[in-house]
Amino acid sequence: MKIKVNKINSANAEIEAEISKETINSKLEKIAKELTKTASVQGFRKGKVPVAVVKKQYGERLIQDAESEALRDVLNRGLDELEVAMSALIGEPNISKFNKSDDKIEATVKVAMRPQINLENYIEMVEEFDKPVITDKEVDERIEKIADSQAKFVDLKRKRAAKDGDSVTIDFEGSIDGELFEGGAAKEFALVLGSGQFIPGFEDQIIGMKIGEEKVVKVTFPENYGSDKLAGKDAEFKVTLHNIQEKEKVEIDDAFAEKLLAGQDDKSLENLKAQVKAQLENEAIGKLYNDELKPALLETFVANINFDLPQFVVDQEIDVALNKKAGTMSEDEIKELREDAAKLEALRESFREEAERSVKATFIIDALATAENIKVDENEVMQIVYYEAMQMGQDPKEAYDKYKEAGYLPAIQMSMVEDKVLSQILNSKMKEV
Incomplete structure (x- = not known):
């Protein structure tokens, strides 16, 4: 041999x-x-x-x-x-x-072979940045929103017209070209004005109505409305307003804070403001990281950390992109590619640059995870899938099993590793202002 x-x-x-x-x-x-x-x-x-x-x-x-x-x-x-x-x-x-x-x-x-990646100077590639500053005004506005969300609707103390934010009780009956349509009528319906519960333009026309008043509301259903029979159609709703309720003002004081901080030792308004400020800071940091710093940092690493890429991994990534593209093509276009090897190869090559960037980024994150001692175990993946499923009203176990069957869990795990790695690196470069 x-x-x-x-x-x-x-x-x-x-x-x-x-x-x-x-x-x-x-x-x-x-x-x-x-x-x-x-x-x-x-x-x-x-x-x-x-x-x-x-x-x-x-x-x-x-x-x-x-x-x-x-x-x-x-x-x-x-x-x-x-x-x-x-x-x-x-x-x-x-x-x-x-x-x-x-x-x-x-x-x-x-x-x-697994690439050998030199991470010797990766921390030096990360620039320092200022921690987002949260003002007292922003804290007060958030607490006011919390108070508003907990406020109860009560009957008006004095008669007035309906305004944005009120809860109104109405009867309505909808028609198109004079004919009633299914699902277009209700009695004693409670609607918070400004909630966007009805199609655009409906709630705006209720504003200014008084108790006992009748009105014809004219609207146009959106082109992308769920029912083909209604999408894009002009409609009229005969509306009768029976009652108006307004939100009862909630006083923002220690008593209000005590309700929100039940179970905590310090139930003061001052502590509530400190916690809300910390929450706003985390939200601001998360938005800054996700919208700007993380994508920019990954691009910096990809541009400055150089190593050889396993060719078959790049080819696999190109195949994925090619198959995705094929899913958007007509039968004639696919047939043309099958019959023209040069054209198919040219299309494959058009995905190479992005495929190499994606593969390179994946190996860099993997190496950084080792350097930063970051791990994401199966239990953490399960928790995030369960949480997102519950947020969407789905059965958590069914969602997890479906992802597992489809082979999506490794991709979710890798995404979580990337998020943790970049966040930890950025945290080390954040300065208090």
Whole structure:
């Protein structure tokens, strides 16, 4: 067996081999002898089957097994010459060439190795930035919103017209071209004006109505409305207003704070303001991180940390992008690509730059996670999936099982690792103003 290795770069290598027919025959003989100990052939006792009979019974399978064993030898010897451990490989080796002739097999095996990434100066690539400042006015506005959300609606103390924020009780009956439509009528319906519960324009026209007043409200259903029968149609609603309620003002004092901070030792308004300020700071930091700093930081790392990429991983990423693109193409366009290899290759190459960037970013995050000692276990992934499912009113376990079946969990886990890694690095560069 002749072996020739070619280390393309630190992440990719090729092993070329010439396997003689004698090598294959020798391995076939050995495998056949081993099989005589366990083979079950009619007319022979177990363990007493002649080699010749085993060869006849399992002919093609023996040849395949002998060739597979020879290829394993090629891989092992090639890795030894490359001085690469089997554990350093990424993915399965790819047999890019396998030519059989009467006296030999010519084979080429491509292997990919985990990239060696130098993170020596990564912290120096991160610029310091000021921690977002939350003003007393912002704190007061948030507490006022909390108070408003807890306020009860009460009947008006003096008669007046309905205004934004009021809760009104109405009867309404909708029609299009004079004909009533299904689901367009209700009695004693409670509606908070400004809530956006009805289609645009409806609630605005209720503002200014008084108790006992009747009015025809004219609106146009949105083009993307859920019902095709109503989408884009002009409609009229006959509305009768029965009652108006306004929100009872909630005093923002220690008594209000005590209700919100039940179970805590310090139930003062001052403590409530401190907690609201901390919450606003976290929200501001989260928005700054997600909208600006994290994407910019990842781009900085991708631009400045250079290493060789395993080619087969890039090719897999290109395949994903190509399949996604194919999903948006017509049958004629797909047929044209199948019949024009050059055009298909050009389309594949158009995804290469973004695929290389994506693969590079993934390896960088993986290396940074090790450097920053960041881990996300399966339980954390489960918790985030459960939480998001409950937020959307879905069954958490069903959602988790569905993601698991579809193979989405590793991607979710990687996204969580990326979020934690970049957040931790940015936290170390945040300055108090």
